[in-house]
Amino acid sequence: xxxxxxxxxxKRCTTVRDLETIQAYMIRTNFTQDSFLLSxxxxxxxxxxxxxxxxxxxxxxxxxxxxxxxxxxxxxxxxSINDSSSLKAIALYKDMHxxxxxxxxxxxxxxxKACCNLPRLEEGKMLHSQVLKMGLDYETHVVNGLIKLYTTxxxxxxxxxxxxxxxxxxxxxxxxxxxxxxxNGCSNEALVLFKQMQAQNVKADEFTLASVVGACGxxxxxxxxxxVHSYIDKEGIDIDIVLGTSLVDMYSKCGSLDNxxxxxxxxxxxxxxxxxxxxxxxxIHGFGEKALKVFHAMKSANVRPNSVTFxxxxxxxSHSGLVEEGRQYFNSMSLxxxxxxxxxxxxxxxxxxxxAGLVLRAHKFxxxxxxxxxxxxxxxxxxxxxxxxxxxxxxSITREVLELEPHSAENYVLVSNVYASLGRWSxxxxxxxxxxxxxxxxxxxxxxxxxxxxxxxxxxxxxxxxEIRQIYPMLDQMAxxxxxxxxxxxxxxxxxxxxxxxxxxALGFHSERLAIAYGLLRLSKDSPxxxxxxxxxxxxxHSVIKLISSVYKRDIIVRDRIRFHHFxxxxxxxxxxx
Numbered sequence: 001x002x003x004x005x006x007x008x009x010x011k012r013c014t015t016v017r018d019l020e021t022i023q024a025y026m027i028r029t030n031f032t033q034d035s036f037l038l039s040x041x042x043x044x045x046x047x048x049x050x051x052x053x054x055x056x057x058x059x060x061x062x063x064x065x066x067x068x069x070x071x072x073x074x075x076x077x078x079x080s081i082n083d084s085s086s087l088k089a090i091a092l093y094k095d096m097h098x099x100x101x102x103x104x105x106x107x108x109x110x111x112x113k114a115c116c117n118l119p120r121l122e123e124g125k126m127l128h129s130q131v132l133k134m135g136l137d138y139e140t141h142v143v144n145g146l147i148k149l150y151t152t153x154x155x156x157x158x159x160x161x162x163x164x165x166x167x168x169x170x171x172x173x174x175x176x177x178x179x180x181x182x183x184n185g186c187s188n189e190a191l192v193l194f195k196q197m198q199a200q201n202v203k204a205d206e207f208t209l210a211s212v213v214g215a216c217g218x219x220x221x222x223x224x225x226x227x228v229h230s231y232i233d234k235e236g237i238d239i240d241i242v243l244g245t246s247l248v249d250m251y252s253k254c255g256s257l258d259n260x261x262x263x264x265x266x267x268x269x270x271x272x273x274x275x276x277x278x279x280x281x282x283x284i285h286g287f288g289e290k291a292l293k294v295f296h297a298m299k300s301a302n303v304r305p306n307s308v309t310f311x312x313x314x315x316x317x318s319h320s321g322l323v324e325e326g327r328q329y330f331n332s333m334s335l336x337x338x339x340x341x342x343x344x345x346x347x348x349x350x351x352x353x354x355x356a357g358l359v360l361r362a363h364k365f366x367x368x369x370x371x372x373x374x375x376x377x378x379x380x381x382x383x384x385x386x387x388x389x390x391x392x393x394x395x396s397i398t399r400e401v402l403e404l405e406p407h408s409a410e411n412y413v414l415v416s417n418v419y420a421s422l423g424r425w426s427x428x429x430x431x432x433x434x435x436x437x438x439x440x441x442x443x444x445x446x447x448x449x450x451x452x453x454x455x456x457x458x459x460x461x462x463x464x465x466x467e468i469r470q471i472y473p474m475l476d477q478m479a480x481x482x483x484x485x486x487x488x489x490x491x492x493x494x495x496x497x498x499x500x501x502x503x504x505x506a507l508g509f510h511s512e513r514l515a516i517a518y519g520l521l522r523l524s525k526d527s528p529x530x531x532x533x534x535x536x537x538x539x540x541x542h543s544v545i546k547l548i549s550s551v552y553k554r555d556i557i558v559r560d561r562i563r564f565h566h567f568x569x570x571x572x573x574x575x576x577x578x
Contacts, residue, residue: 046078086114112145151180179211187218217250220532252281280312288320314348354384447511
């Protein structure tokens with residue numbers, strides 16, 4: 001066989017045995033001295049075989065007296081494919097650099113992928129400086145790799161600077177930046193970028209659209225999410241399992257469970273993640289029985305549940321008060337499916353008991369856990385102690401919470417709330433001093449509402465919105481109508497040691513009320529008002545929104561950090577159980 005015939009033979013190999021036969025022939029006929037053929041052999045072992053043989057490829061590579069650039073790139077690429085071997089790819093790059101072989105754009109692409117897998121920001125920055133030094137910053141795929149690195153490492157501003165400076169962008173550039181924003185919790189920025197992408201007539205692919213759909217879900221941007229769905233249909237893009245699951249998740253998070261079910265039922269294939277997402281969607285809307293029906297349908301379809309599935313199932317039981325059912329499902333994890341419960345499953349059980357008012361049972365459950373409880377579990381129990389009046393138990397739990405997470409502002413706020421509910425203002429002051437000393441910053445609450453494909457975000461006492469002069473009079477009108485209906489503010493969650501009138505005034509400017517006021521101003525009377533809130537809705541706002549839905553005869557859907565609340569005619573879907 002000549003060189004050309006051997007190249008074809010190597011490319012056709014689909015098993016290790018086939019490739020070893022070719023290698024043996026090359027050794028017998030001295031073709032292993034042919035660097036081109038050897039590089040193709042290394043490539044097949046390292047990359048193209050269905051079951052890659054990277055260790056064997058490395059042996060061939062290390063036996064080579066003077067490996068060329070293609071061989072270096074091939075072996076680096078082979079190690080960069082998996083997270084577990086990416087460190088070796090970076091080490092090989094350093095060896096190549098020391099050996100005097102100059103990198104090319106492909107080298108940087110492979111090594112940057114390895115840095116993303118780990119992730120390794122410092123090595124990535126060194127690669128960035130070498131890219132600039134070699135003048136390869138005009139190579140689109142290299143810059144794409146750098147953008148991916150920075151977004152993976154949480155440096156979205158640096159990634160966006162690179163994106164802005166690119167002389168040419170391809171679909172990967174846009175997709176990487178959009179998904180990078182979503183992965184770093186910058187969903188609004190992702191949606192803005194997607195609109196720019198559309199304005200420049202860049203056709204999105206399944207990967208980009210899955211990220212955009214995810215951003216719509218995070219922001220509660222239902223109208224934009226529907227538009228993206230129609231774009232998918234119009235372009236004839238196949239809704240595979242990943243994209244289908246993203247759409248189910250988006251509709252669930254945007255408060256449109258009917259659309260989520262419609263997409264789910266229309267999927268030709270459903271894996272465990274698709275089923276788990278549908279169960280989770282029913283759970284956060286408080287439809288526990290419906291979630292359990294989906295779970296039983298999943299088992300009937302012979303799809304084996306995993307730990308994520310059981311988190312959704314237990315969450316459904318928790319939000320619907322299905323205590324005994326939740327206990328049975330928790331026990332079935334290990335007994336029927338061999339799944340060892342993790343901290344999130346224990347957290348669901350504690351939440352289940354606490355929501356049902358079984359505070360002492362929740363405490364006993366925590367004490368008997370085979371793994372150490374985290375601050376989240378103790379926080380859940382502490383909140384339940386506050387709600388159900390377990391004063392003595394709450395005292396001991398505050399110490400557990402603050403010791404486990406001494407720098408978490410959320411813990412200090414919760415402990416302060418507990419002391420405030422007991423009227424112990426000196427203890428409130430002490431806790432707030434501790435919070436200041438630890439430099440724990442409180443998470444600012446915000447609420448958003450989508451209007452005309454634009455997401456409007458409000459914070460407490462907002463003065464920055466362009467229509468704020470129209471919003472505050474509407475807020476005053478709401479307050480007057482609520483008083484006429486006999487509303488008395490629930491001020492227990494207001495920390496400050498101030499009189500009741502001042503507390504009531506403070507509650508009146510909560511972000512969700514501003515968002516609802518804006519919705520009443522700008523949305524048609526037959527349109528539901530959909531609000532997304534990053535924190536848990538307080539007791540007073542919950543009672544206020546129930547009244548608003550009755551007084552203004554409007555459906556109001558609020559997604560807080562915990563679940564959905566569907567307000568209609570003075571009632572909430574959670575039955576005041578959240």
